[in-house]
Amino acid sequence: MLSGCAGTTGAGAASDRELILVAGASGRVGRYVIGHLQQDDRAFRSLTRDEARAVERWGADFAGMNWVEGDVRDAQRMREVMRDVTHVICVVGSRDIKGPNSAEFVDYRGVANLVDAAVDERVEHFVLLTAIGTTDPKHPFNKATKGALEWRFKGEEHLRQSGLSYTIVRPAGLQDRPAGEQAVIIAQGDNWKPFLRSTLSRDDLSLALIESLQNPGARNATFEIANDPKQPANNWRALLTNLSPD
Numbered sequence: 407m408l409s410g411c412a413g414t415t416g417a418g419a420a421s422d423r424e425l426i427l428v429a430g431a432s433g434r435v436g437r438y439v440i441g442h443l444q445q446d447d448r449a450f451r452s453l454t455r456d457e458a459r460a461v462e463r464w465g466a467d468f469a470g471m472n473w474v475e476g477d478v479r480d481a482q483r484m485r486e487v488m489r490d491v492t493h494v495i496c497v498v499g500s501r502d503i504k505g506p507n508s509a510e511f512v513d514y515r516g517v518a519n520l521v522d523a524a525v526d527e528r529v530e531h532f533v534l535l536t537a538i539g540t541t542d543p544k545h546p547f548n549k550a551t552k553g554a555l556e557w558r559f560k561g562e563e564h565l566r567q568s569g570l571s572y573t574i575v576r577p578a579g580l581q582d583r584p585a586g587e588q589a590v591i592i593a594q595g596d597n598w599k600p601f602l603r604s605t606l607s608r609d610d611l612s613l614a615l616i617e618s619l620q621n622p623g624a625r626n627a628t629f630e631i632a633n634d635p636k637q638p639a640n641n642w643r644a645l646l647t648n649l650s651p652d
């Protein structure tokens with residue numbers, strides 16, 4: 407029996423029977439994602455390895471966030487968690503440089519477990535958060551993390567080759583500040599050097615991940631995203647309509 411499947415389908419829903427699985431819902435990006443989904447009255451399921459820890463981390467308001475416990479490294483559990491899901495937003499990420507929960511096992515093999523479960527469930531669209539620079543092993547973050555970006559890229563490739571409808575979102579360095587304070591810029595091609603010192607609001611990012619669930623321009627596309635502190639807030643959703651598919 408899965409707990410936390412409840413939720414009504416709000417006005418912005420991508421389909422009538424919409425149920426969005428947010429993998430990594432307890433993280434610093436995930437909490438913005440589920441906060442917006444709840445505000446918008448969307449139906450969602452929040453994945454964490456430890457519900458009590460997640461609620462302790464973000465406060466009592468997060469107790470009613472339709473939690474379901476599971477570890478992305480457990481393929482069978484991901485099939486259970488995926489039951490009746492129509493859309494996925496995956497914002498899981500390893501913080502460990504080595505060991506059993508390092509990038510290979512979370513950002514690649516764990517993401518692959520989620521993707522494979524989504525294929526079996528005939529999920530309508532899968533949105534994956536990765537990072538700017540995944541395509542270049544010489545990126546300084548890849549060196550600093552002993553290859554985490556390369557594992558991220560393998561996760562991306564697994565999704566691209568799955569046959570699922572997808573969007574891959576690669577953010578600049580993440581910061582906690584409210585959405586809508588600065589312009590959002592969108593790029594493609596993973597030309598990472600101009601973005602080396604760029605940042606992005608986790609709140610802006612969460613809105614872009616949610617928008618990617620249903621913006622036709624984001625279908626089967628990969629894009630980089632950052633804030634431009636020199637420009638005021640803009641209509642960045644319109645930029646997604648001009649993306650080139652992979």
Ligand SMILES: NC(=O)c1ccc[n+]([C@@H]2O[C@H](COP(=O)([O-])OP(=O)(O)OC[C@H]3O[C@@H](n4cnc5c(N)ncnc54)[C@H](OP(=O)(O)O)[C@@H]3O)[C@@H](O)[C@H]2O)c1
Pocket residue numbers: 429430431432433434435436453454455456460476477478479497498499500501507512516535536537538577578579580581
């Ligand atoms: N920080 C940056 O500047 C930056 C820049 C670009 C991209 N990114 C990417 O964005 C990702 C998300 O960022 P964040 O700040 O939200 O990270 P975070 O706060 O560390 O959240 C990571 C999430 O991953 C989940 N997780 C880790 N291992 C798991 C496992 N084995 N099974 C299930 N869930 C697991 C955690 O859930 P539980 O512990 O509750 O299970 C948590 O919800 C990062 O991992 C990174 O790849 C970050």
